[in-house]
Amino acid sequence: MDQQSPGAAGLLSRDFTSVTSWRVVEEWVNRSVGLTDRSRCFGKRAVELATRNLGVTITIDPALPIAGELRITRDGLVAYLSSHQNEARRNFTIAHELGHASLYIYDPKLDQANGAIERFCNVFAAELLMPWAYIGALNSNSRSFAHTLLLLAARSEASLSSASIRMAEYLRGGSGLADRHGKIMRQYGSIPDRLRVGEWLLRIARERRATFTSVRLGWGWTLEAAFLGRRHVFIVYPAPTANALLSAAVPDRSPVALRADRPIAANSGDVTRL
Numbered sequence: 001m002d003q004q005s006p007g008a009a010g011l012l013s014r015d016f017t018s019v020t021s022w023r024v025v026e027e028w029v030n031r032s033v034g035l036t037d038r039s040r041c042f043g044k045r046a047v048e049l050a051t052r053n054l055g056v057t058i059t060i061d062p063a064l065p066i067a068g069e070l071r072i073t074r075d076g077l078v079a080y081l082s083s084h085q086n087e088a089r090r091n092f093t094i095a096h097e098l099g100h101a102s103l104y105i106y107d108p109k110l111d112q113a114n115g116a117i118e119r120f121c122n123v124f125a126a127e128l129l130m131p132w133a134y135i136g137a138l139n140s141n142s143r144s145f146a147h148t149l150l151l152l153a154a155r156s157e158a159s160l161s162s163a164s165i166r167m168a169e170y171l172r173g174g175s176g177l178a179d180r181h182g183k184i185m186r187q188y189g190s191i192p193d194r195l196r197v198g199e200w201l202l203r204i205a206r207e208r209r210a211t212f213t214s215v216r217l218g219w220g221w222t223l224e225a226a227f228l229g230r231r232h233v234f235i236v237y238p239a240p241t242a243n244a245l246l247s248a249a250v251p252d253r254s255p256v257a258l259r260a261d262r263p264i265a266a267n268s269g270d271v272t273r274l
């Protein structure tokens with residue numbers, strides 16, 4: 001558990017694949033949203049709350065050549081969004097820009113033009129749209145992790161790919177999408193080759209098992225697949241890790257404090273783009 005605030009630079013130097021780091025991000029996003037319990041605050045609603053709490057204005061710019069951009073103007077923080085993206089993608093883009101805004105409010109001098117910051121903002125967006133606490137709440141009413149994954153995608157209005165990535169991170173395993181014949185199309189996270197997940201998925205599809213299938217792969221790993229009619233979504237996880245994650249306590253000390261009432265630095269109308 002953190003004894004001191006890690007500061008933005010310390011936070012960004014972390015490896016976000018560890019459970020402890022995820023807890024730091026969870027706290028960071030909680031502060032950005034203004035809630036301590038986000039087990040029922042996710043998706044678009046969470047984005048709206050964070051937008052308001054961080055004092056960010058959203059503007060659609062059809063001419064913007066990239067998905068989104070946060071600009072620091074004399075009027076405050078403005079997130080510009082391209083109009084060429086579907087709703088799931090736009091939610092993620094806004095959430096990503098809110099990550100930049102939260103860092104700016106925390107430390108206006110922080111250099112945000114680098115890959116570590118971009119990765120942090122993606123992690124921030126995933127946690128904002130699909131909170132760790134919300135996944136835990138979904139799990140408690142779910143028959144399997146594959147079922148949780150489908151619920152997560154549907155309710156948080158995230159894409160199936162985003163929800164798959166999130167679940168792989170959550171379980172410290174892997175996930176992906178396969179076609180109706182069981183051939184893997186996309187794969188996320190880390191899946192040891194020895195588990196032969198590709199072969200198992202082909203077999204599951206060939207045998208036309210039930211909508212939800214669970215297979216014990218050995219070495220303590222489990223494969224779950226859900227058949228969606230034209231494709232499969234699958235998730236692979238080590239059981240001991242999954243159990244540890246589900247019982248891990250949330251640190252009670254907040255490592256970061258974010259306030260949106262800090263005056264925005266701007267001079268002579270210059271616009272800083274993040």
Ligand SMILES: [Zn+2]
Nearest residue numbers: 096118121274
């Ligand atoms: Zn960015």
